Amino acid sequence: MSDIQNEIAIKVKGIKKHFIVGGREIPILHGVDFEIKKGEFVLLVGPSGCGKSTLLHIIYGLEAPTEGTVDIGGEDEWSHTKNWRANFRNDNIGFIPQQPFWIKSLTVIENIAIPAVIAGKTFHEGIQIAAKLIELVGMSEWSNHRPYDLSGGQQQRVALARSLLLDPKFVIADEPTGNLDQKAGEQLMELLQNISQQFQITILMVTHNMDQYKFGTRIIQMVDGKITSDAANKHNYRAMKAEINLTKNEKQ
Amino acid sequence: MKNFNIFEKIRLRFFGQREKVKHMKMSSVLLIGYRNIAINRTRSFLTIGGVSIGIGIITFLISLGFGVQAMVIREVTKNNPTEIVDVSNENLENFVVLDGETINKIKNIPDVKNVEVSANIGGKFLNGEAQTDAILYGMTSGYLKLSNVNIEGISFENFSSSDGIIVTPKLAALLGFEKAQDSIGKEVEYDAVVAKEITDVNAQADNNGQAGKKFKILGIVNDQSKADAIYAYAMFETLKRDYNVIAGQRGKIEIGNIAKIDLVRSQIEQLGFVTESVVDTVTDINSFFSIVRIVLIIFGTIIMSISAMGMMNTLSVSLLQRTKEVGILKALGAKRTDIFKMFIFEAILISFSGGAIGLLGGYGVAKGLNALINLISKRYGISAADFVLVPNAFVLAIVAFIVVLGISTGLFPARRASKIHALEALRYE
Incomplete structure (x- = not known):
């Protein structure tokens, strides 16, 4: 792969989507175009029902677009078979859903190991990789608990570890802080931010929470299935961080 | 690929290059199945119990059926060797x-x-x-x-x-x-x-x-x-x-x-002349016992149908509770066959453990009854007799039956589970 191709991580072109409900065609996305560069932390924002999640599912390879293409790492995702996309997701894309969903009968660390198990590794091999990631998200002591015993914030940290297991090029997150309180949400976002910077992972995240805008390097705004604005974040993380430190100092 | 075999060549010739799809290891599939059985203790206990009682009753009756038949034939042929033909006019x-x-x-x-x-x-x-x-x-x-x-x-x-x-x-x-x-x-x-x-x-x-x-x-x-x-x-x-x-x-x-x-x-x-042989008697005994066996098989079929329905119910409930699990597995890259295997092997695990417990239990109870009756008859001066017998063919038949039971009861839920779409998990409640 050339450097230029490397540079553009995700290329969404002319995506349209409509659902047929009771014989009626309901349009959701009216032609969406954007490119995401490697290492970007993109926030996809907009009101409920504007098509953010649908767009995310199309990019993640779960929901077929009515029109348009999604090019990830040089591959036109929707020109391949379902099994190919399943393999591709497993290999390249980490996923953090709004509610993490666990295999109830498995422990926390076994759940983190699941993407490796799906990839054909044994649980033992998967757990060895998972052990490093659970440490990274600071959840080591909960390894052998059942995931549903954990708090919402803890569960999302574990979900983050699960999404990073197979060293993905991209992470797609669908309102991962949607069910968390302010503090837990903030902590998760910081963790995501650090990991994104540390491992140069491209992140595309849907969020409602304006407080979290500061974590993104770029914000794409959607209204009624169209992009209304797409710009680099003026209040980027470093600036915000400096501001936070300032506030903290003031308080002290 | 070095280990190219003839079938692979034929397949390639007619169906082209196979898509390289990664699948879950059988050990992982079995572990998930086992864990799911282990975590739902009461439900698994009742389901496996149902299967083991069914198989146990069949084993008990069949082992007595075969055993009594063998004992009767043994007694009949003891004083009448089969190689002797009686001739009369x-x-x-x-x-x-x-x-x-x-x-x-x-x-x-x-x-x-x-x-x-x-x-x-x-x-x-x-x-x-x-x-x-x-x-x-x-x-x-x-x-x-x-x-x-x-x-x-x-x-x-x-x-x-x-x-x-x-x-x-x-x-x-x-x-x-x-x-x-x-x-x-x-x-x-x-x-x-x-x-x-x-x-x-x-x-x-x-x-x-x-x-x-x-x-x-x-x-x-x-x-x-x-x-x-x-x-x-x-x-x-x-x-x-x-x-x-x-x-x-x-x-x-x-x-x-x-x-x-x-x-x-x-x-x-x-x-x-008219000829007679103990073989005739043995044939009569065998035909009598084959009627007994048919009755036992009918009973067994009824009992096993009830267990099978119980099993199918458990698996269906288990599936309904795990829709989101299946969804997230698929979202993370699991294929239809992986999900299908997970459910079918869980069903086979249930039927297999139920079958093994039932087989050993039924045989054990029959043996225990035999020992008890011998103990009592010894007290009355009657010589002990062995009337419990499980033929190898029956054990093989039960093993085959267990596999068929597992597959047939697991097939429907497994097919349904494998068809669940990944988005099922991601559509928020």
Whole structure:
């Protein structure tokens, strides 16, 4: 792969989507175009029902677009078979859903190991990789608990570890802080931010929470299935961080 | 790929390059299945319990069925070796006897090892005032031996070389002896009527139909099937000497090759005789028990249908509870076959553990019952018997059945699970 191709991580072109409900065609996305560069932390924002999640599912390879293409790492995702996309997701894309969903009968660390198990590794091999990631998200002591015993914030940290297991090029997150309180949400976002910077992972995240805008390097705004604005974040993380430190100092 | 085999070549030729799809390891599939069974303890206990009770009852009944059948056959053939064919002339339309010529004909049939003969004559026993009609059998020592008769008061060898008789207890009583043993050593008279067909025509004038032959009672013969039988045994030689008997009405034929028994029998029957073999009885016993088995199979099928329905219910509920699990697995890259395998192997695990517990449990209970009955019968002086038997074929059939049960009950839920779309998990509640 050339450097230029490397540079553009995700290329969404002319995506349209409509659902047929009771014989009626309901349009959701009216032609969406954007490119995401490697290492970007993109926030996809907009009101409920504007098509953010649908767009995310199309990019993640779960929901077929009515029109348009999604090019990830040089591959036109929707020109391949379902099994190919399943393999591709497993290999390249980490996923953090709004509610993490666990295999109830498995422990926390076994759940983190699941993407490796799906990839054909044994649980033992998967757990060895998972052990490093659970440490990274600071959840080591909960390894052998059942995931549903954990708090919402803890569960999302574990979900983050699960999404990073197979060293993905991209992470797609669908309102991962949607069910968390302010503090837990903030902590998760910081963790995501650090990991994104540390491992140069491209992140595309849907969020409602304006407080979290500061974590993104770029914000794409959607209204009624169209992009209304797409710009680099003026209040980027470093600036915000400096501001936070300032506030903290003031308080002290 | 180095290990390219011929099938792969054919497949490539007709279907093209196979898409390289990663699948979950069988060990992982089984672990998830096992964990899911382990975490839902009560439900799994009830489901596996249902299957094991079903299989257990079937094993219990079948092991008793086969065991009792084997025991009955064992008892029947103990005193009647299967290689012996009984020959008689009960065919009234064609009166035939086992004379020297016929015996030679039979001996010449391939696979016939030996022919032993018994003759019988009718007549009346007299002891002072007491008298009674009774048949006197004259048998060769080989015939006597094969008959496995139970003689008291004289050894088999001594009787074989004697010219006395042995009588049944009932006959002794009718002849005025208070106890059967009292008759031993006493002489009784016998007025005989001998059929012409079995005597030497040339010597007939001398002593056929003679009244008042005297015989010494040497022992008691206990009839194994009828306590009040009335007859007496003498050696064939004695009848020959006293009544010129040279042919018998009954014979025992020893067969060299048991596989040829039907052929030998039909050849003997060609000579006009009627043949009987313990094989006939064994066939009757077997056909009776096969009816018993059919009844057991019907019962078993009903029981297993109930267990199977329980299992299917469990798996369906398990599936409904795990829709989101399946969804997230698919979202993370699991394929339809992975999900299908997860559910089908969970079903097989349930049926397999249920089957194993049931098989061992059913056999154990049957063995326990056997031991208990033997313990009780020992107290009453009855010899112990083994009436529990699980044939290997039955074990194989049960194993096959368990796999079929697992697959058939798991198939529907597994197919449904594999069709769940990843988005099912991601559509928020």
